[in-house]
Amino acid sequence: MTKVAVVGGGISGATAAYRLRQSLGADAEIVLFESSGSLGGKLRTVELAGTRYDVGAEAFLARRPEAVALVEEIGLGGELAHPTGAKSTVRAGGRRVGLPGGTMMGIPGSADAVAEVLSDDGRRRVAAEAELPAVRLDGDVALGELLRGRFGDELVDRLVDPLLGGVYAGGPDGLGLRATVPALAKAIDDGAPSLTSAAASLLPATPSEKPVFGTLSHGLGTLVDRLVELGKPELRLNTLVRGLSRTAAGWSLDLAGGGLEVDAVVLAVPAPAARRLLEHVAPVASAALAGVELASMAVVGLALPPGTELPAASGVLIGASERYPDGRPLAAKAFTFSSRKWAHLDGPVLVRGSVGRFGEPGALRAEDDELVRLVRSDLAELTGITAEPIDVHVQRWGGGLPQYGVGHLDTVGKAERAVADLPGLAIAGAALHGVGVPACIATATAAASRITSGLPRR
Structure with a gap:
């Protein structure tokens, strides 16, 4: 009987368990571990004055x-x-x-688009951006540094910062361009001479x-509930996976009550937990994920x-x-x-x-x-x-x-390549290719596919 462990009971882990069940069939044993007492991760629906209400992602x-x-x-x-x-x-x-409107994550396609948000000086600074020397990228750059140098502080503080704060709970000065606004970076790489023209083209x-x-x-808690209902994993709530090691036949999970041997593992946990579990089996991946704040x-x-x-x-x-x-x-x-x-x-x-x-x-x-x-x-x-x-x-x-800092795509690529060298192991979650629900679903689907493609059919 094929046995797969999924570590992490959020949307990524629940999706991975569901996809594994689809591919491996009813006879496979899928065990879903969650260190807390409830599933859902950042999807949490509560009763507020008798109404079901989301207090995580809404x-x-x-x-x-x-x-x-x-x-x-x-x-x-x-x-x-x-x-x-x-x-x-x-x-x-x-x-x-x-x-x-007329902006890409607050980066305007024209000064007129953001006129109501800015002072007269701020509008003039935005209007003048297209006349600056052509923007060029050498690798990745902090979004705030780039925008402040081209538009000044006002646009960043009044518009870009609140938009990014709503998505990442982080400001533009600590976030990298290529991971947070990849389409804009590509437009610049493709020859757009200014940020205004790059945004306008998108x-x-x-x-x-x-x-x-x-x-x-x-x-949204209903989504996780339904995935678990269909995926039918064995649930292990309030269970911390303390370590991970390879065996001759697969993998061993270190648990408080002893070990559990499985054929494969999906890690669908936040970056610090993934770093800890990968420390001895994939040290390069562990070191890379340590950089995700x-x-x-x-x-x-x-x-x-x-x-x-x-x-x-x-x-x-x-x-x-x-x-x-x-x-x-x-x-x-x-x-x-x-x-x-x-x-x-x-x-x-x-x-x-x-x-x-x-x-x-x-x-x-x-x-x-x-x-x-x-x-x-x-x-x-x-x-x-x-x-x-x-x-x-x-x-x-x-x-x-x-936080998707400068060089985040390189960081994630390094971690994923190191994990790819280990059969029967995959990673998923918000630390990789997007913090939203669709991105987490995508990483979980890819992780499940990697696991099932490498398992022998029994």
């Missing part, structure tokens, strides 16, 4: 095919939901304005009518009294440089006005505040009650809403988001 990119295709494949297509027409906003220079001639994001009406964050879910009036927007992004009138920084990096954004959330008035940036623990040091107070204070400053919540949920994500 949506996936629908224009990338993997998540939508998997949802439909496993019979959850009827739960697929897309945002309403409510628009996003950004707090820029002390004002809340509409999030501009923007569609006419806006797409296809929805950008999707979710599940009963919460993580950001911590928290989500504060607020259920407000019925009738509370939310802004006519899906939410607001907040740059690290934004302040109260007295100079204090805001604690939150974003708010989602969930009841405006998602039509299926038709119960209580729901809002979620996101807190935490890479290298800046700030409000994350606060106890839960104080963190809720800080988030409510920010909400009042931005929207005027002071209503006392009828229910609250604080979800902390310690080391929740990997």
Whole structure:
């Protein structure tokens, strides 16, 4: 009987277990290990004022095919939901304005596209970028360094930083261009003389009518539950895999209660855990993954009294440089006005505040009650809403988001090549080729395929 271990019970591990079951059949033994007491990883759906509510990832990119295709494949297509027409906003220079179109992750195709976000000086700096000497890349570069040198600080601080903070919980100065905005890097490599022209070349001639994001009406936790239901792995919750070693026939997992021998292993865990498990069997991969840093964050879910009036927007992004009138920084990096954004959330008035940036623990040091107070204070400053919540949920994500620093693609390539030299071993997860749900599904599918292609048919 073929026996495969999957380490990590998030979306990557659940997808890998499901794909392995598809390929290996009902007789295969698939064991799914999760160090915590619940599955789902960064997909977590809770009850907030009687409503199922996501306090981890709340949506996936629908224009990338993997998540939508998997949802439909496993019979959850009827739960697929897309945002309403409510628009996003950004707090820029002390004002809340509409999030501009005509940009690639905040990098504009023209100065006019970002006029409302910038001051007169900022607009002039953006307009002048196309007249600078042609941009050239020598390998990878910090996104912030490149953008500040071409556009100045204002565009970066008011627009690019809040957008990247919403995806990575990290700022542009610590993120690499080639991993975070690969299409822009390719446009420059292909000869675009300026960042403005590179961004313009990537923007569609006419806006797409296809929805950008999707979710599940009963919460994204449903996706993991369904994958595990179909994959039928043996679940080992609250079980830490302490080590990994090769055997004559496959692999041995070091567990608190003894060892477990298997034919193959998929590691679908965060970079620090993968580094630890690979240290003795794939030291080159382990050393590479040690360079992937993580950001911590928290989500504060607020259920407000019925009738509370939310802004006519899906939410607001907040740059690290934004302040109260007295100079204090805001604690939150974003708010989602969930009841405006998602039509299926038709119960209580729901809002979620996101807190935490890479290298800046700030409000994350606060106890839960104080963190809720800080988030409510920010909400009042931005929207005027002071209503006392009828229910609250604080979800902390310690080391929740990997940072794609300069040279990230080289780092991941080095790790993947080292693992590829070891039959019966594969890696997957957000540390590799994207932090979103579709990217995690893609790495898990590839890992499962690598395992099954190398196993003898029995």
